[in-house]
Amino acid sequence: MTTSPRTERLVLGCMGLGGPWDADSYAAADVEVAEKAVEAALDSGITAFDHADIYGQGKAEAVFGEVLARHPSLRARVSIQSKCGIVLSRDDRPGLYDLRGPSIRRRVEESLTRLRTDVLDTLLLHRPDPLADPEDVAEALHALHAEGLVRRFGVSNMNAPQIARLQAHLSLPLAVNQLEMSLARRDWLEDGVLVNTPASAANGFPAGTVEHCLAHGVGLQAWAPLAQGRFTGRQETKEEHATAELVARLAEAKGTTPETIVLWWLRRHPARIVPVIGTTSPARIKACGDAATAEPRLTHEEWYELWITARGTPLP
Template sequence: MTTPPTTDRLVLGCMGLGGPWDAESYTAADVEAAEHAVAAALDSGITTFDHADIYGRGKAEAVFGEVLSRDPSLRARIGIQSKCGIVLARGERPGLYDLRGASIVRRVEETLSRLRTDVLDTLLLHRPDPLADPEDVAEALHSLHAQGLVRRFGVSNMNAPQIARLQAHLSLPLAVDQLEMSLARRDWLEDGVLVNTPASAANGFPAGTVEHCLAHGVALQAWAPLAQGRFTGRQETAEEHATAALVTRLAEARDTTPETIVLWWLQRHPARIVPVIGTTSPTRIRACRDAATTEPRLTHEEWYELWITARGLPLP
């Protein structure tokens, strides 16, 4: 199989595929909706698709697998990443995390079956499991790679020490860390400028994580990068209204969309952050086209103006 692309500027998140999470199965309409979303992504220059085994309780992957089965040429033209490690609540049993090696292998096999493909381009460990043994995890990842079932690995929602601890047991480089990052969720950025200020202790973001990823070649992916539309149509606070107005003005000046400006703000960072847009609306996917196909066209001053307007306070 031809190795598909896995270095898009923008990734389509597939959490919304497969219909309601509480539905037992997906419908023909759900498959059609997935086909439209995939087509819009490809038309917009997006060729990497982000899954997790829990999305739609497995239906998101299954619907995507149906789309792949209808177009046998599609798999060679796209990259697919998925995540495992979260066990959803069921009945009286609470949700939990499970990164035991045997569980990782089993869940990857189940994901491949649902997706109707023989390989994942990237596997991310979805959440840190405090009980995980890094040697056991590494053994599972090495096995999946040796069998040709997964091409590369990464993590999600992990900090620098957690990444370093796992990497110490892996001969394969961890390629990705996926974190919530946006104009609304700025703690990852604030961490770097609040040093030696009283506000530093309240920030909460694990210090040094962005710098660790930059230093070790770990690509940063941003989930929820559009912040649920807070700056492109759904404002609640004074800061959001002011930022949305600025986003609109910059979009008009650049002859692009507000969605693109919000994504360019992330992409303009030296880490070259890759946003994972969670919409499955073809219209909104196409509104992100310029972020998928062009370099961010924001000046140094404009980037700061967006940040300061969104935070609602001057920098320290």
């Protein structure tokens, strides 16, 4: 087994590994892509890897397992996180969520087999299941932990009441909540400043979720933190163009990359948000390296300037 999970500044998301989602199997070239992505991550100071059992319909975990098999000493150097709870649509069957205890156990065992490891460092419940019984979920998580199959647990895309309801039945602390957070997806941040304004109701983000996580030691991870390159590559709106120009100026002034500036903006928040970058490109991974190895070098004023430029209107 590996050592205890480490505190990470940056995580490599593995959703893009394993080749096309509609293919039944992966090719040798897909393993090479995974191997190069892992190598680039390690060279950049990234040692945590984020999976889900549905990524590539299981192939993302499988090719990562091939990389671990090729390099037996690698497992002790990395932290592996996976998620379960989403059932993809197939033929005439619609997609659904399934957090029944036996389903959680089965999906974890399948992930461990594909990843060729005996333990997940972290397991996240991928989406809320309205039919889930929190006592049943907690029983499954306790058993997986007691048997040494999962070290710690968290959730993804859940609000504060959902987290609290599950935690009330769980003796193990929920360690993570993974949400979409970026300079483009700012509703989680806007929620905290739009109180008592007409725009509050339209914001839509579940109020108090970030504050609940801060108060209860639930770490925040951000999926899609680079916003599909809106501020480091392609721009579609005047706000994105203006923000990209500001990001580029800050990157030049601080001797780093635009990708790092965008990620530092998340890391600068008091929640110490951990971005999960979703790329298989070694060059793009390495461009994020300073976010993994250095503390954010953004001043209070620079952080606000990025936010206000991206939102396109002054704060209330």
